[in-house]
Amino acid sequence: MGQRDEDRDGRRQRSGTCAVELRGVRRQYGDGAGAVHALRGIDLDLPHGGFTAVTGPAGSGKSTLLRCAAGLDRPTGGTVRVGGTDITRMRTDRLTALRRERLGFVFQAFNLLPSLTVEENVALSMRLAGRYADRRRTAEVLARVGLGRHAGRRPGRLSGGRQQRVAVARALVTGPDVVFADEPTGALDAAAAAEILGLLRYAADGLGTTVVMVTHDPVAASWADRVLFLADGALVDGMERPSPERVAARTAALTGHSCGAAAA
Numbered sequence: 256m257g258q259r260d261e262d263r264d265g266r267r268q269r270s271g272t273c274a275v276e277l278r279g280v281r282r283q284y285g286d287g288a289g290a291v292h293a294l295r296g297i298d299l300d301l302p303h304g305g306f307t308a309v310t311g312p313a314g315s316g317k318s319t320l321l322r323c324a325a326g327l328d329r330p331t332g333g334t335v336r337v338g339g340t341d342i343t344r345m346r347t348d349r350l351t352a353l354r355r356e357r358l359g360f361v362f363q364a365f366n367l368l369p370s371l372t373v374e375e376n377v378a379l380s381m382r383l384a385g386r387y388a389d390r391r392r393t394a395e396v397l398a399r400v401g402l403g404r405h406a407g408r409r410p411g412r413l414s415g416g417r418q419q420r421v422a423v424a425r426a427l428v429t430g431p432d433v434v435f436a437d438e439p440t441g442a443l444d445a446a447a448a449a450e451i452l453g454l455l456r457y458a459a460d461g462l463g464t465t466v467v468m469v470t471h472d473p474v475a476a477s478w479a480d481r482v483l484f485l486a487d488g489a490l491v492d493g494m495e496r497p498s499p500e501r502v503a504a505r506t507a508a509l510t511g512h513s514c515g516a517a518a519a
């Protein structure tokens with residue numbers, strides 16, 4: 256149990272496990288008196304298919320949590336499971352393959368390859384996942400993010416909002432189980448941000464993808480089904496059906512008694 260199965264069409268079936276599961280996850284940077292305890296023992300179960308935002312004051316551990324949950328960083332304690340697979344002590348090459356095959360990423364800085372066209376950036380994601388880079392599939396996903404007419408352009412010729420839509424297409428084209436987004440709207444104006452958040456909502460609602468987004472922005476967080484609040488490396492609260500006002504009020508209250516992850 257706990258492993259993802261494939262049916263004859265190659266479509267994923269889910270075996271009742273959580274999409275992402277953290278148990279007692281700790282992440283310490285440095286040792287001794289200067290050590291920073293970025294995560295202080297995180298327990299978290301993310302079910303398949305929802306959209307979860309993680310927010311909290313600056314330095315509370317949001318990015319560290321996302322990086323540990325996504326296998327981009329190794330916790331110093333505890334266990335991380337993705338789709339039932341324990342990735343905590345997985346060999347680096349296997350972990351890289353798992354990330355490419357089963358996870359998608361969207362970062363604030365887009366991270367597109369400037370020398371490749373939009374279409375090639377998206378197709379590369381398929382190749383790295385060990386799939387045939389089917390042009391029809393690439394075109395379909397680019398059309399879905401509203402970039403069907405921009406497939407042959409270089410990313411640098413596009414606005415920030417469009418570049419981030421390419422990044423979303425690149426994340427979705429492999430049909431990932433989980434999309435991890437770290438401040439995906441941090442570099443965008445309100446209109447472009449809303450388009451990206453709408454696409455992440457579509458991934459959760461229309462494709463059944465589990466979406467995990469780190470954001471400091473209460474408006475962005477309010478697009479999620481639920482918001483988790485971090486303070487000083489600990490999960491301190493959760494909110495269902497969030498509104499920007501309630502998220503802002505809760506974050507302000509946490510900021511009032513938080514000064515970032517404390518040194519030991």
Ligand SMILES: Nc1ncnc2c1ncn2[C@@H]1O[C@H](COP(=O)(O)OP(=O)(O)OP(=O)(O)O)[C@@H](O)[C@H]1O
Nearest residue numbers: 284291293312313314315316317318319320515516
């Ligand atoms: N590579 C690192 N080396 C040392 N300390 C680090 C490192 N990365 C993060 N930290 C520290 O860990 C704590 C948590 O950082 P993290 O970036 O996860 O917080 P965050 O909530 O995402 O912050 P922000 O909202 O400012 O991006 C902070 O005190 C940060 O300075």
